[in-house]
Amino acid sequence: xxxxKLQIVSRHVIKQRLGHKAWRCQSTIPAASQSYMHxxxxxxxxxxxxxxxxxxxxSQFGSTEAIVSCHEAKRYTFRSLLAEVDRVAAxxxxxxxxRGDAVGIWAPNYIQWYLxxxxxxxxxxxxxxxxxxxxxxxxEYCLKKVDIKAILATESFKTQNYYEIVRDICPEMADSExxxxxxxxxPHLRAVIIDSKQSxxxxxxxxxxxxxxxxxxxxxxxxxQREIQPESPCNVxxxxxxxxxxxxxxxxxxxxxxxxxxxxxxxxxxxxxxxVQVPLFHAFGVGITIMAAMSKGATLVLPSAGFSPKDSLQAxxxxxxxxxxGTPTMYVDxxxxxxxxxxxxxxxxxxxxxxxxxxxxxxxxxxxxxGVEAMHSVxxxxxxxxxxxxxxxxxxxxxxxxxxxxxTDHIEAKIIDEKGCVVxxxxxxxxxxxxxxxxxxxxxxxxxTREIISADNWMRTGDQFVMEADGYGRIVGRLKEMVIRGGExxxxxxxxxxxxxxxQVVETHVIGVPDERLGEELCAFVRxxxxxxxxxxxxxxxxxxxxxxxxxxxxPRYVVPVDAFPKTTSGKIQKxxxxxxxxxxxxxxxxxxxxxxVRA
Numbered sequence: 001x002x003x004x005k006l007q008i009v010s011r012h013v014i015k016q017r018l019g020h021k022a023w024r025c026q027s028t029i030p031a032a033s034q035s036y037m038h039x040x041x042x043x044x045x046x047x048x049x050x051x052x053x054x055x056x057x058x059s060q061f062g063s064t065e066a067i068v069s070c071h072e073a074k075r076y077t078f079r080s081l082l083a084e085v086d087r088v089a090a091x092x093x094x095x096x097x098x099r100g101d102a103v104g105i106w107a108p109n110y111i112q113w114y115l116x117x118x119x120x121x122x123x124x125x126x127x128x129x130x131x132x133x134x135x136x137x138x139x140e141y142c143l144k145k146v147d148i149k150a151i152l153a154t155e156s157f158k159t160q161n162y163y164e165i166v167r168d169i170c171p172e173m174a175d176s177e178x179x180x181x182x183x184x185x186x187p188h189l190r191a192v193i194i195d196s197k198q199s200x201x202x203x204x205x206x207x208x209x210x211x212x213x214x215x216x217x218x219x220x221x222x223x224x225q226r227e228i229q230p231e232s233p234c235n236v237x238x239x240x241x242x243x244x245x246x247x248x249x250x251x252x253x254x255x256x257x258x259x260x261x262x263x264x265x266x267x268x269x270x271x272x273x274x275x276v277q278v279p280l281f282h283a284f285g286v287g288i289t290i291m292a293a294m295s296k297g298a299t300l301v302l303p304s305a306g307f308s309p310k311d312s313l314q315a316x317x318x319x320x321x322x323x324x325x326g327t328p329t330m331y332v333d334x335x336x337x338x339x340x341x342x343x344x345x346x347x348x349x350x351x352x353x354x355x356x357x358x359x360x361x362x363x364x365x366x367x368x369x370x371g372v373e374a375m376h377s378v379x380x381x382x383x384x385x386x387x388x389x390x391x392x393x394x395x396x397x398x399x400x401x402x403x404x405x406x407x408t409d410h411i412e413a414k415i416i417d418e419k420g421c422v423v424x425x426x427x428x429x430x431x432x433x434x435x436x437x438x439x440x441x442x443x444x445x446x447x448x449t450r451e452i453i454s455a456d457n458w459m460r461t462g463d464q465f466v467m468e469a470d471g472y473g474r475i476v477g478r479l480k481e482m483v484i485r486g487g488e489x490x491x492x493x494x495x496x497x498x499x500x501x502x503x504q505v506v507e508t509h510v511i512g513v514p515d516e517r518l519g520e521e522l523c524a525f526v527r528x529x530x531x532x533x534x535x536x537x538x539x540x541x542x543x544x545x546x547x548x549x550x551x552x553x554x555x556p557r558y559v560v561p562v563d564a565f566p567k568t569t570s571g572k573i574q575k576x577x578x579x580x581x582x583x584x585x586x587x588x589x590x591x592x593x594x595x596x597x598v599r600a
């Protein structure tokens with residue numbers, strides 16, 4: 001069970017487990033000039049679990065719509081949602097799952113995802129968000145990493161058939177009784193629940209899960225809530241690391257509930273209707289969207305299973321959405337679609353964005369083309385339950401452009417240099433944070449947990465940051481080699497390790513390169529075996545090789561064969577020179593294209 005294996009049920013236990021000295025530094029900077037702030041909020045922190053938060057929402061906003069799925073033609077009020085969630089919770093416990101067990105949720109934006117996550121929380125289980133783009137090997141890693149005991153998935157989406165992928169990596173399932181899987185490869189896996197109308201060998205249909213329990217067993221779920229401690233694990237988010245393998249960040253009920261309350265308050269979501277373009281499995285979806293909406297009685301509107309700008313526009317019109325959630329890339333596509341469709345969007349109060357910086361032109365387009373009154377930004381990490389800094393109500397556009405927002409309530413933040421000393425206000429350094437939002441730790445990886453969280457609970461973000469005296473902050477660079485492609489966090493090492501499995505490849509190094517639409521794209525520099533014709537190794541051939549092995553968004557857009565890599569005298573690859581090589585090549589190609597256009 002996750003909560004036993006982690007052995008973390010409170011922040012005190014984190015201290016005991018880390019057991020190393022906190023970063024300390026004797027600073028000569030006057031306290032008032034230090035890059036340190038503790039933003040004490042007006043609204044107190046809440047001590048309750050996610051299930052109790054849902055009960056509170058049902059009592060406060062009972063007849064208000066909690067979620068609407070346009071593509072499924074389904075609607076739930078907060079009151080009816082709670083009843084359905086408890087059917088899921090009771091069904092999972094009836095299958096033999098126990099408190100703390102991990103439940104993988106593998107699906108795009110269907111109502112089933114929401115019901116499954118809330119059902120797991122109400123049952124005292126730990127939901128595990130799995131990227132719906134993951135292929136078999138990636139799913140296999142997730143199953144083993146956190147000992148997933150049950151998988152809840154939709155049957156298929158686009159080219160993905162989730163049932164077939166699970167069956168292929170766990171062939172024993174096809175010969176097992178539903179809910180009683182026995183696999184040597186996955187000893188913890190017991191049940192696979194598929195949202196399907198047809199019976200699938202070894203799997204339980206989602207409708208069957210709902211019907212497993214009786215009314216008395218569902219009533220027991222309400223009594224169970226007082227036993228689920230707010231500090232206990234609630235959710236696992238996979239986040240990539242420099243080792244190439246995703247780390248499993250464990251978040252608590254306390255993280256989720258308070259993050260939702262303070263994001264919801266800062267963005268004034270009371271009673272709003274939110275067009276949800278972000279994936280629910282992601283930190284943006286589960287923390288900034290689901291929990292914030294629940295805390296303020298806001299309605300979530302799911303336009304489509306996967307992002308579709310045309311469906312989003314239609315949903316905004318038909319469901320009278322007043323708020324939009326999305327990454328900058330999504331807003332770029334939404335603007336393009338609206339210029340074509342010219343739909344009467346109505347009054348949209350705000351567009352909330354995160355995951356990448358926004359450009360001045362995008363803010364202008366969102367306001368002029370979509371008719372949005374204000375754009376709000378949020379900044380945070382998966383490990384910080386999604387939000388550390390966020391926009392204040394009524395702030396000017398200039399703030400969104402030149403900062404990531406104001407420090408959120410009840411959070412401490414400081415900027416330190418390489419020695420751990422706090423730097424003066426306005427000077428860059430690494431951002432560290434402390435407060436209710438800090439994850440419990442990385443599951444099964446105490447060493448990595450110690451690297452990011454000190455004994456006195458300061459969490460290092462790895463971002464180069466500047467803090468101003470008024471509490472606003474801005475990113476000036478990254479300490480980690482992370483690429484943010486359209487809101488998706490990608491670490492080059494994972495992609496490099498994959499490409500290096502190609503039989504034609506000797507060595508690979510991947511960098512992030514600028515992209516007007518996605519913010520960043522991947523470029524792979526590859527050294528091939530001497531007998532390989534470089535012309536045969538292309539982005540198309542690499543994409544074909546990657547099918548079924550790695551998520552599509554991790555496949556580089558640019559592939560550049562090289563004879564050798566620039567290195568330091570100590571043998572380290574100089575990636576900044578690779579970026580220069582790409583930029584020189586890009587500008588040369590662009591100049592040729594412009595020259596040819598002029599001659600034509």
